[in-house]
Amino acid sequence: MTELEKQLLSALEQLQNDYGSRLREWESAFASMEQMYSTTRAENAQISNQVQRLSAQVQSLSEQLHRLAR
Template identity: 60%
Template sequence: MTELETHLLNALEQLQQDYMQRLSEWESAFVELQKMFSLTQRDNAMLNERVMQLSQQVQHLSEQTERLSQLYSENRR
């Protein structure tokens, strides 16, 4: 094997090692992103449920306020 072939082979092997390292890093990052997505999705579902509960409470309080307002108006007459 000539010196040039040896240098080319070494360069190719280094490129392959670099590629494998980057691939491993990308795979790890992808797994982390999947975990983050799952957690965010779960948190969003919980927040959505809480927002729905609060909206129902607001609606209920609004109805109560309207009834009290009507009673107050009737009693002032």
């Protein structure tokens, strides 16, 4: 194997290692983003339910106040 071939092979191996590292970083970041999305989605569902309950309470109180004002 010539010196040029050795250098090319070394460069190729380095590129493969760099690609592997970048891929693992991307996969880790993607997994984190998926977890954040899942958490946010669950939290938003809870908040939405709370808002619906509070809206119903406000509506009920508004109706009671309207009846008392008559």
